[in-house]
Amino acid sequence: MMLVLGLLYSTLLAGVGAAEAAPAVDTINLQGKAGILMDAESGQILYQKDAETPYAPASMAKMMTEYLVEKAVQDGKIKWDEVVTVKENAAKQIGSRVFLAVGDKHTVKELYVAMAVASANDASVQLAEFIAGSEEAFAQLMNETAKKLGMNNSHFINATGLDRADMPADYRPKSIDGETRMSAKDSAILAYHILKEMPEFLDVAKIPSLKFRERDTTETPNWNWMLESNKNVPNFRKFAYPGVDGLKTGHTSNAGNCFTGTSLRNGTRLIAVVMGVPGGLRDGKRFLETAKLFDYGFNNFGKQTIVEGKAAVKDHETLKVKKGKQTSVPVITASDVSILAPKGTTIEITETTVKSNQEPLMAPIKQGDKVGTATFKYNDPSTGEAKTLTVDLLAAEDVKKGSWWRLMFRAIGGFFSGLFNGVVNLF
Missing domain, CATH: 2.60.410.10 (D-Ala-D-Ala carboxypeptidase, C-terminal domain)
Structure with a gap:
């Protein structure tokens, strides 16, 4: 049973003396524009840096696409085994993709895995069109959903997080202005809802690599190099972190390096977000910065039963x-x-x-x-x-x-008791 009425997005710590202050955060020295650390169970915020300013999230925006696909399945609007025919908008996508061509046929689940593991822009767009009829209509649904979830500093123009200029010219939104933006706090809130409402998402998010077609000769590694399963992979060993099993990376030249991750250790699950981390796409610095947040949370906080x-x-x-x-x-x-x-x-x-x-x-x-x-x-x-x-x-x-x-005699007793008290009060 849900005990917490409403979803708590602010710190739920309580009542300690001045000598028992929260651990100092200045030792984190987080490199990046923004960041946040949240308890995935309660929404309690343990650390934040410029967390409410909206920045370009790049592919972290796909978490909203993933959320809405899962929601559509839960509501019976689509099925995982439904076959989707690829259209032009998806086939024209750039950046991370699985190279869909017009007329290709894939199931909803196949496209979903491609989006979650390989961060495939083409798969994301095709799922958006399948659900809403057009990517622009889907972006409107993303914005409506963001408001319902309490994401007060987010704005979506597409299903991918790409800048407007990087979208196919014929499919750029006409009724939605601006660019996709999302704050670190909103990204954590979105991850919170995914983990609460559709925890099975992690079964996909933690897949270490993807071979999209049987004929493909190579597999695409999961862009989340922090996955605990990477601890024995030479190229990713330095980034692997205990308990990490999701969620989503993001990178564009405008957004820099971004990551929303989650880790479960000793019964405690945390959500960490970093945005605008400097450095190259392949230096993995965003994961090292995320590790700072996880270390801070796991090393300095513990569960305490208050009820x-x-x-x-x-x-x-x-x-x-x-x-x-x-x-x-x-x-x-x-x-x-x-x-x-x-x-x-x-x-x-x-x-x-x-x-x-x-x-x-x-x-x-x-x-x-x-x-x-x-x-x-x-x-x-x-x-x-x-x-x-x-x-x-x-x-x-x-x-x-x-x-x-019984009720009659109780009523009579109540009557005489009231009468007696009324008489006493006269004197």
Whole structure:
């Protein structure tokens, strides 16, 4: 059950003293225009550098294309085994591609893997046209989706992340101005949604190389050189990082070197984004910079449970019930909730608010029914800013509907009690 109401995109650390501040970030010395480090479970931000400024993301924009393809499959609009016929726009793409030709036929899944592993512009465009009818219509869908996901500093003009000038002239968007732009924070938010809503994406993202056609004589390595599976590959060994299994690289002369990566270690998954990293495409510096972020997160933060699961909330152990055999029901949290906190710190809840789904609840109630929520307030240890976290409350036992006889006598008792109190208050 989802315990966090809404998707939290800001730091969820809390309540530590001045002597227990978050680890210093100045030691990271991140090289690049922008970067961010996010907890993939909660959306908690552990580090950021110019994270809300929109920059050219290059092929990292394909994460939105991947998201929308997966979404279309989930919603039953398309199927993985559907055969797609390649059209002119896709065949004319430049840059990373699998050299599709007009009339070629491939399944949705084949094109999707080509996009995710080989960063194929032609496969991306053909999938966009298959879903929306045209790449321009698909870009409009990308922008609409970005707003829904809370990506407030993003703008898409195509399915690939290419600059307008690099698109086939006849297929450049007419109703969408500007260039594709995305902030580091928005890139992390998009990765967050992919991992939450379609974790099976990682089964494709971690494929180490792609042989697109049976007749192809060579395989195209995954552009993500940080994949843990590369630890035994001589050319990529220095970039391989423990637990890395996605997500997406990006490079153009305008964007520089970009990367959105994710790593899972000891039960904690982080998302790291770097943008505008200087250097050449093949020097791998963007992966070394990403490693700095992962090192910072894994070395300095640890999970801390701030809400115990299946436990009563202090001073809010019950909720009122109407027309039941009992007048209240004991409630417990649905499960525990953990956040990342600087190692050695203690998180303290400063305020707790409980809200019933109905005031009062109406019998009958079954054990395990969601009957309310509890909201916990605490402070960000770095900024002192108040943060909140909301979890579901469940009924800890059944409450059967009271008999007519029981309810009548309860009402009579309530009447005389009220009458007595009214008389007392006269004196």
